[in-house]
Structures are given as structure tokens and as C-alpha cells.
Amino acid sequence: KQEVTQIPAALSVPEGENLVLNCSFTDSAIYNLQWFRQDPGKGLTSLLLIQSSQREQTSGRLNASLDKSSGRSTLYIAASQPGDSATYLCASSAGNKLTFGGGTRVLVKP
């Protein structure tokens, strides 16, 4: 059974610092890996999706990498802003089923 872990559970950084969020998974036979953002009381917003054949995906200040052999994905957010404060979730996909990590709650202090 796939297990997805995100450590740390919470992170606080000063504005302008780069954010590094970690995601690890136990079964490397994944179809893709998806990163989401969740604001308090809201739904999940898809940030990036990395196919199993890809090493990384980029969107603006966001960059996500995938290393299937080591069972890891990392989300980098450059030059963090207070508006980046949210919970970030990763999820591995076996086709149409997602297994979620517990999330990392991020606070960016002005």
C-alpha cells in the first residue's frame, strides 16, 4: 500500500526566503505526482503535476522535482511572499487514485 509522507508538518519563514517542501512515497510505481495548495476553509488548488517520465515541472516561482528511484518529490517556491501562506499537499497517483500526504502548513512572515 502506498504511503506518502510530508515533513515537516509546519514551516515558518521570513518573506523573501526560498521555500523547500518535501514529499516522500514508498512505492515508486507511480503514474504521476501532484502538488496542491489549500487555504484555510477552502478546497484544493492544483499547482503542478509531474508525470512519472518527467524529472521536473515549473510554473512561475514554483518548481517541482521528482526522483522516483529514491521515492521523493520536492516543491521549491522562490522568493516567498505572505500570500504563499497556506497548506501544501502532495499526492501520488496510481492511475486515477490519489494517495495524499498529510501536508505542510507554511507561514511566510512579512
Added chain:
Amino acid sequence: NAGVTQTPKFQVLKTGQSMTLQCAQDMNHNSMYWYRQDPGMGLRLIYYSASEGTTDKGEVPNGYNVSRLNKREFSLRLESAAPSQTSVYFCASSDTGGSYEQYFGPGTRLTVT
């Protein structure tokens, strides 16, 4: 383009009452999903529908039923609500044969007293 919509946004039920959570998507996606999110447990799949006319159990299906009404709509029914079903419920949809990227609705916050 509304994406995935869910109704209601909030609901309070008494133990034993029944209700149906509604979900609709306008992205012409084949697959739809119901998740619940609980503190300390993360997001867990309740049921999913890979295509119109099919439904399958997820990780935590007990106490729930689903109906894929058509390609757009996927409902979740609680026949006899229990306090353990207090949670936030999310519906999602994805295309198949491509990236399987899932798109989520805004959620329904359900409290069972």
C-alpha cells in the same frame, strides 16, 4: 467555466438523519471522486467513478452510497448519519487517458450531532 461545484457548503445533521451531497463538473471529465478530510487523517478516498455508469469503493466506503447520475454529476449519500461522519467532503474530477490531473470542488463541511 465553474469547474467543480458542490452543494451544500455547510450542513448540520442529527444522528440517524440522511442527506445527499451533490457534485457537478463542467470540464467533460470522465472520472469523478469523493474524498473526506479529517484532522490528522488527511484526505481519504470514499468512492470514485472511472466513467459514466461505473462506481468503485475507495479506502473508506462504509456508511456511504454514491450515484453517477450522468457524466457531469456524482452524488454522495449518507443513509443514516453518524458523528464519525463529521468531516469536510470534497468532490474532484479528472480526465482519463491523459495526465489524470484532479480538480477539486470547494468542499462541504458536515457536522453530525
